[in-house]
Structure formats: structure tokens, C-alpha cells
Amino acid sequence: MSEFITLSLFASTLHLSVPVILPMLGGLLCERSGVVNIGLEGMMLSGAFGAVVFSYLTGNPWLGLGGAVLSGLISGGMLAIMSVLLRGDQVISSTAINLIGAGLTAALVPIIWGIDGTTPSVPKIPTLPLPLLPQLPVIGPLLGELSMIDVLAFALVFIVWWVLMRTDVGLRLRACGESAAAADAAGIAVTRVRIAAVILSGVLAALGGAYLSIVTLDLFQASMTQGRGFLALAAMVFGKWRVGPAFLVCLGFGLADAVALRAQIFTDELPHDLLFALPYLLALVALATFVGRASGPADVGKPFRRA
Amino acid sequence: MSSKRPALPRRGTARLDPIIAEALDARNTTPLTLGAFAALTRDRARTLGARALVFVLTLGASMLCALPFLLLSGADLGVTARAFFIGSLGSQFALAETLVQMIPLLIAGLAVAFSFHGGLFNIGVEGQLIFGGLVAGVIGAKLDVSPALLTFLCLSGGIAGGAFAALIPALLKAYRGVHEVVTTIMINFVAVYVALYAVSPKGPFVSASQPSATDKIPRDARLSVIWEGTRLHSGLIVAVAAMIGVWWLLYRTPLGFRIRLMGANPGAALASGVSVARMTNSTLLISGGLGGLAGAVQVLGVYGRFFDAFSAGYGYDAIAVALLAALSPIAMIVSAFFFAMLDSGAVQMQAVAGISREMVGVVSGLVVAFVAIQPAIVHLSGRIQRGNRPPEADPSSTQSLPLASGENR
Known part of the structure; x- marks a missing residue:
């Protein structure tokens, strides 16, 4: 057991939680402004795909990050148009984002690379070691496992x-989510704030996807996010729409993922496939036990129109 | 009792206030201009012609948006269209294959629509389908009873499996107020991994001869082929029976009325003595059961065994099927048939025109997107028609589907 719980377990916990943390932040901003966003998964996929495409075309992984931002702007913009500007049903609009994101990225892979499923590897973001920090006592070695990108992600929280x-x-932003009418009466441009929040959530989710595709890996694979966008949503609900608690829940999901991965390496006796269901089961159990009624923003899910 | 009341016509406008009746008459006799169309959709398209128009417009707009990506893959449009129709309707075999694809789409679409009628969004039909298929496959492989009984047990086991997958989200929604979208999605992923485990090399139900699958179900116990020389099986009858059953349940029984009442207005349902918690449970369990039935029919009719990747994302396409049919169980046969055409035509389109099968998913996503913004389009076209007069209060245009999203979150 002592060789199971090691530094690298915690390091991989941090690495595995980043692609849940970023979309969680996006979803949180979006819902705090009053727009339900279950489209994080589709936004992540489009971000992962955009990053790989730009990295492939330019040969520069940092421009790949730019590609992720661009695709996040597009997917977030689409959701903003549908759910805020045109006041469509927010749940259905974001479901559409999920379906289009999953379908389009998978359909574009053969168009660009001529092969189905997985792309060839593209330049990935180099892991820049951190200066100074690894020399710190106690937590130094753990920080040494982190790269600049990880630190930036945690700084975003x-x-x-x-x-x-x-x-x-x-x-x-929070006023728009709690009572759009009151915010409007106070002179806040509710529609504009919500559009900005939705687009920002698209960018954050896309960066989460890009972390998977060009930081952790160096390729894009159809539906490679494996429900992390939904886990982010569960983390947000479980964290009661607050940044700190939701961040801790994301770390919990990362730990569950890391345990499942390491168990696969260490032992043959455990059923691995069941272990991979661990984060999702954990999310269900968490939602079942702790969340009270009506803890979300009061006006979330209600389209706003000026009277 | 009822004989003492004056006889009222069952249809027509005689029951209504004269002013409203006149207005309705005027509306129904207006030629189908853009403005009339707008008014009709705002009333949720009361006439058949208008419903068909909404259907065709939604579909047409989605196809139009998918067009650039078809061109991007370097396909000739004429060739693609030919391949699509030949692949889906061109021969007896192609037509049968389309119908085979339609069966799970229709049943899963009914599952999604049923939850929508109750104001809930069961996005976990995919997971329920997998659970249902797994239970049906295991029962079929392990039990040793007479074929007819085995078929029955497999189908009911599938329904039970699907309902079981919906049980946890139902309870959480009813008693804890957790949004069903989040929980049903979680169940989707749990279902995928449970299914992978069940037929993994060390799993409890894996076949000795075939990896990643259960043992074969005896041939007599499977759903029989009803069109010689093709794969079309009697699951089609099951699907149509399910469709009629759902229609009957929704529109001809007290339970269905309560469910639709809850979907239209949970507050009113509560005020008139409907137990919202109980209705939430019934809605999600029935919806989940239908999802499970789709999986069981697929296992019994097409593959004859359960294997880990047996669902080609039917549960997700079902959302588009249900929304395109505007949640009407009867219209769903048309939308399911269309998506089945896409599915079976995609094989030919990939072979001839080099178009990725994933475009089906894109089209279903676009359909969902256009359904989501339908009220806005209707509202806008109404405004253009009226000129620049200020828009009157119009509560129906903000919510066309009985989905009380964001309530009770």
C-alpha cells in the first residue's frame, strides 16, 4: 500500500483534475450569470480539436492554444446566440452544442487527416519546469511535478x-443570475453580461479540452473527453455554485481517476472497468447525499426579456 | 349522470366562448402565409399541415447548415444525394435495413419524449439502453426455459434494466431536487463501464468463445425475421406497439394526464393534488423502461447477444428524433424513419462519396439546435409580419416545450 500512495499519485491527481477544473470554472461563471450550460462537454471537444488542428497546421503548440480559444469563442458564441439572444430553451440549446461538438469534431478528423478516429501526433506544449519552487521543503517535490501550464490553470481558479x-x-454577473429583472432595473445590461459569460465559459471549457489534447497527449481522438464536461457540471452542482468547494470536488474526481489508473498498473485483481466508473459513481453519491434543494442561482434557466 | 348533461360535440368550437371560437375559425381559414404560419406554430402548430411544415423547415434548415461540411469533404452533391437515397431506400434490402435502424431510434425517441411530456429531460437514454441490452443478453444466455417464455423474460428484463438505470436519477430528482440532466448523464458513463466490465475477460457474463460479448441467445428465442432475406425482425411490431402504448398512456389515461399536467405546470399540478414526487418517479421510470426496451429489442432482434459496443449512440440521436417530432408519439415514426434513413444511407455515402458517418450526429445536433430556437424564429417572423408595432406580451413564445428547466434545481 505504501508504494501505491506515492508522490506521483498526487501529481497525477493534480494533472487529471485540471481538465475538469477549467470547464467547471466556465460552467460556474455561466450558471452564475443565469444560463444553464450542459454543453461543456461539446465545448471541450471542440477546444481539444481546435488546439490539435492549429498545432498541426502551424507547427507551434502555443498557437494551438490560440486555436482552442478560437473554437471556444465559436461554441460559446453559438450557445449565447441560441440561449441568450434568441431565448431558446437553455437545456436544449446546450444539448445541441454537445451533439454538434461531438459529431463535428469526429467528422472533421477524416476530412483533414484522411483517417478515422485518432489523429497523428502533433507538436505538444513543452512542460516547462518551474523555477525555484521544487527546492521548497515538504511540498517542493510535489510542485516539481507541475509545469507552468498547471500552475496557470490553478491560478485561474x-x-x-x-x-x-x-x-x-x-x-x-451574479446579480444577473439571481434576479435578472432586478439587475436590469439597476441598469445592468443583462443580455450583454450573459452573452459575455457564456462565451467565456466556452473559452474556459475549450482550454480544458486543449489541456487534454496538446498538454497531456499530443493528438485528438473522437470523444476523448469522456464525460469530463459533465463531471465538471456535477462538481459545480455539488460545490453549490461556489468556486472553492467546486474546486475541491474537482480534485476529488482527479484523485478517483488517478487511483483507477494506478490500480490498473499495480494489480490485476481489481476490475479495472469498474474502477474507471469511480468518478461518475462518486459524483452520483455526492449528489445523493449532500446537495440540498434550490442552492443554485435563483434565475438560472430563465430566459430574460426586457418588459 | 352524464346523460343529464346536454350533448356537446366532441370536436369543433361549440364549447368555446364565441369570441375565441371566431378567432380560431379566422385563424384556421387564413391562407398559409408567413404570418399565419407564425401564429400556427405559436399555438404549437394545431393543424397537420402546419406541423408538417415545421417538421420540414426544421429539417431543411439543419441539412442546409450541414451542407458546408459535406462540401468540405470534397463530395459531389449529386453523387452524395444519390448514394443517400440508394443506401436508404434504393432496394428491398436497403429499405429493410432502414427499418431495422428505425426500431431502436423509435423506441428510444419515445423514451426521451415521454420524459419531456413530464417536464423532465431524460438525457440518459443511452445508459438505459445499455443496461436494458445487458440484462436482456444475460437472461437470454443464462436461463434455460421455453423459447417464447425466454423472449418475454428478456424483453421484460430489458425494461426492468432500463428502469433500474433511471431509478437513482428519479429518486434524486423527486426527493432531493437534484437536476435529472446531471444524474442521468452520470448513469450513462457508469453504464458504459459496467457493460465493459460485465463482458471483460474476467467479467461474470463473458462468453467462452467470443470476447467482449455474452453467450448467444437461442435462435428460437430471438425476435423472428419478418421479411425473408433481410434483417428486419419483429422488433418493428414491438416498436409500433410501444408507440401506440405511449400515445394511449399519455392521452387516454389519468396517469398520462397527470404527467402532462406536471410537465405543463408543476405548480398547478401540485395545487390540484397531484403528487409531483410520485409523478417524477413514474415519468422517469417509464421513460427508462422504454430506453431499456430499445436495448433489449436490439439485442434480441439484430445481434442475438449482448456485446459492449452494441449501441451506435441511439440514445443521443433519440433526443433529436423526439424533438423533431415535437414530442408527438405518432409523428415520431416519421422522424425516426428519417434518422434511420440517415443511418443506413451513411454507409453508402461513406463508401461512394467519402462522407464521414459522424455527419449523422452533426445533423441530429443541428435539428436539436433549430428546435431550441423555434420560438424565437416564430416570434421574429411574427414581428416582421406585424411591422414595427411593439410586441405584445406573449408568454407562449418563450417556452414551446413543456420543459420547466431550472425549476427545482
Whole structure:
């Protein structure tokens, strides 16, 4: 057991939780502004795909990140048009994003590369070691496993929390989610705020997808996100739409994933396929036990129209 | 009792207030201009012609949006269209294959639509389908009883499996208020991994001769072929029976009325003494059972055994099937047939025109997108028709489907 719980288990926990944390942040911003977004999975897939395409075409993985941002802008923009501007049903609109994201990315792979399923490998983002930090006592070795990108991702958690809870912009955004009519009466452009939040959630989810495709791996595979967008959604609900708790839940999912992966290496006796269901089961159990009624933003899911 | 009441005509406008009756008459006799169409869809398209128009427009817009990607794959449009029709309707075999594809789509579409009628979104039909297929496959492989009984047991086992997969989301929604979309999706992934485990090399139900599958179900116990020389099996009868059953349940029974009442207005349902928790459970369990039935029929009719990748994403395409049919069980046979045509035509289109099969998923996503924005399109065209007068309050245009999203989250 002692060789099972090692530093690398925790390191892989952190690595595996990043692609859940980023879409979680996006979904949280989106729902706090009053728009249900179950389309995170499709946005992640389009981001993962956009990153690989740009990295493949330009040969520069950093431009790949730019491609992810671009595809996030597109998928977020689509959802914003459908659910905010045209006031379509938010759940159905974001389901459409999921279906289109999964279908289109898989359909474009053979168009670009001429092969089905998995793309050839493309340049991936180099893992830049961190300066100084690994020399720290106790947590130093753990930090040594992290690259610059991971640290940026974790910094985003703090930035989103700070913007949402400690700034004027965040207050406006939350007001739109709690009571769009009151926010409107106070002079906040509800539609504009919601559109911005939805597009931002697309970008964050797309970056989560890009982390999978050009940081962890170096290729795109049809439906490679394996439900992480939905896990992010569950983390957000379980964290009661607050950044800190939801972040911890994401770490929990990462740990469950890491345990499943390591168990596969270590022993043959455990049923691996069942272990891979662990994060999803964990999410169900969490939702079953702790979430109370009506803890989300009051106006989430309701299209807003000025009277 | 009822004989003392004056006889009222069952149809027509005699029951209504004269002013409303007049307005309805006027609306029904208006020629089908853009404005009339808008008014008709706003009333959720009361006439058959208008429903057909909405259907065709939604489909046409989705196909139009998918067109650039077809061109991107370098396909000749004429060749593609020919391949599509030859692949889906061109021969007896192609038509039978389309009908084979239609069976799971129809049943799964009914499952999605049923939950929508109750104001719930069962997005986990895929998982219920897998559970249902697994249970049916295991029962068929392990039990040793007479063929007819075995078929019955497999089908009911499949229904039970699907309902079981919907049980946890149902309870969580009814008693904890957890949004059913999140929980049913989680069950989808759990179902995939449970199915992988069940037929993995060390799994409990794996066949000795075939990896990743259960033992074969005895041939007599499978759903028999009803069109000689093709794969078309009697699952078609099961699907049509399910369709009629769902229609009857929704529109001719008290339970169906309560479910639709809850979907239209949970507050009103509660106020008139309907137990919303109980209705939530019934809705999701019946919906899940239908999903499980789709899986069982697929296992019994097409493959004769359960294997881990037996569902080609029917549960997800079913969302588009249900929404394209505007949730009407009877219209679903048309939308299911169309998506079945896409599925079976895709094989030919891939072979001849080099178009990826995944485009089917894109089309279903686009259909869902256009259904989502239907009220807005209707509203906009109504506004253009009226000129620039200020729009009157129009609550129906913001919500055309009985989905109380965001309520009770």
C-alpha cells in the first residue's frame, strides 16, 4: 500500500483534475450569470480539436492554444446566440452544442487527416519546469511535478474566484443570475453580461479540452473527453455554485481517476472497468447525499426579456 | 349522470366562448402565409399541415447548415444525394435495413419524449439502453426455459434494466431536487463501464468463445425475421406497439394526464393534488423502461447477444428524433424513419462519396439546435409580419416545450 500512495499519485491527481477544473470554472461563471450550460462537454471537444488542428497546421503548440480559444469563442458564441439572444430553451440549446461538438469534431478528423478516429501526433506544449519552487521543503517535490501550464490553470481558479466574488464585474454577473429583472432595473445590461459569460465559459471549457489534447497527449481522438464536461457540471452542482468547494470536488474526481489508473498498473485483481466508473459513481453519491434543494442561482434557466 | 348533461360535440368550437371560437375559425381559414404560419406554430402548430411544415423547415434548415461540411469533404452533391437515397431506400434490402435502424431510434425517441411530456429531460437514454441490452443478453444466455417464455423474460428484463438505470436519477430528482440532466448523464458513463466490465475477460457474463460479448441467445428465442432475406425482425411490431402504448398512456389515461399536467405546470399540478414526487418517479421510470426496451429489442432482434459496443449512440440521436417530432408519439415514426434513413444511407455515402458517418450526429445536433430556437424564429417572423408595432406580451413564445428547466434545481 505504501508504494501505491506515492508522490506521483498526487501529481497525477493534480494533472487529471485540471481538465475538469477549467470547464467547471466556465460552467460556474455561466450558471452564475443565469444560463444553464450542459454543453461543456461539446465545448471541450471542440477546444481539444481546435488546439490539435492549429498545432498541426502551424507547427507551434502555443498557437494551438490560440486555436482552442478560437473554437471556444465559436461554441460559446453559438450557445449565447441560441440561449441568450434568441431565448431558446437553455437545456436544449446546450444539448445541441454537445451533439454538434461531438459529431463535428469526429467528422472533421477524416476530412483533414484522411483517417478515422485518432489523429497523428502533433507538436505538444513543452512542460516547462518551474523555477525555484521544487527546492521548497515538504511540498517542493510535489510542485516539481507541475509545469507552468498547471500552475496557470490553478491560478485561474483563484482569478475566477476573485473576479466573481470581489469585483464589481463579478457582482453584476451574479446579480444577473439571481434576479435578472432586478439587475436590469439597476441598469445592468443583462443580455450583454450573459452573452459575455457564456462565451467565456466556452473559452474556459475549450482550454480544458486543449489541456487534454496538446498538454497531456499530443493528438485528438473522437470523444476523448469522456464525460469530463459533465463531471465538471456535477462538481459545480455539488460545490453549490461556489468556486472553492467546486474546486475541491474537482480534485476529488482527479484523485478517483488517478487511483483507477494506478490500480490498473499495480494489480490485476481489481476490475479495472469498474474502477474507471469511480468518478461518475462518486459524483452520483455526492449528489445523493449532500446537495440540498434550490442552492443554485435563483434565475438560472430563465430566459430574460426586457418588459 | 352524464346523460343529464346536454350533448356537446366532441370536436369543433361549440364549447368555446364565441369570441375565441371566431378567432380560431379566422385563424384556421387564413391562407398559409408567413404570418399565419407564425401564429400556427405559436399555438404549437394545431393543424397537420402546419406541423408538417415545421417538421420540414426544421429539417431543411439543419441539412442546409450541414451542407458546408459535406462540401468540405470534397463530395459531389449529386453523387452524395444519390448514394443517400440508394443506401436508404434504393432496394428491398436497403429499405429493410432502414427499418431495422428505425426500431431502436423509435423506441428510444419515445423514451426521451415521454420524459419531456413530464417536464423532465431524460438525457440518459443511452445508459438505459445499455443496461436494458445487458440484462436482456444475460437472461437470454443464462436461463434455460421455453423459447417464447425466454423472449418475454428478456424483453421484460430489458425494461426492468432500463428502469433500474433511471431509478437513482428519479429518486434524486423527486426527493432531493437534484437536476435529472446531471444524474442521468452520470448513469450513462457508469453504464458504459459496467457493460465493459460485465463482458471483460474476467467479467461474470463473458462468453467462452467470443470476447467482449455474452453467450448467444437461442435462435428460437430471438425476435423472428419478418421479411425473408433481410434483417428486419419483429422488433418493428414491438416498436409500433410501444408507440401506440405511449400515445394511449399519455392521452387516454389519468396517469398520462397527470404527467402532462406536471410537465405543463408543476405548480398547478401540485395545487390540484397531484403528487409531483410520485409523478417524477413514474415519468422517469417509464421513460427508462422504454430506453431499456430499445436495448433489449436490439439485442434480441439484430445481434442475438449482448456485446459492449452494441449501441451506435441511439440514445443521443433519440433526443433529436423526439424533438423533431415535437414530442408527438405518432409523428415520431416519421422522424425516426428519417434518422434511420440517415443511418443506413451513411454507409453508402461513406463508401461512394467519402462522407464521414459522424455527419449523422452533426445533423441530429443541428435539428436539436433549430428546435431550441423555434420560438424565437416564430416570434421574429411574427414581428416582421406585424411591422414595427411593439410586441405584445406573449408568454407562449418563450417556452414551446413543456420543459420547466431550472425549476427545482
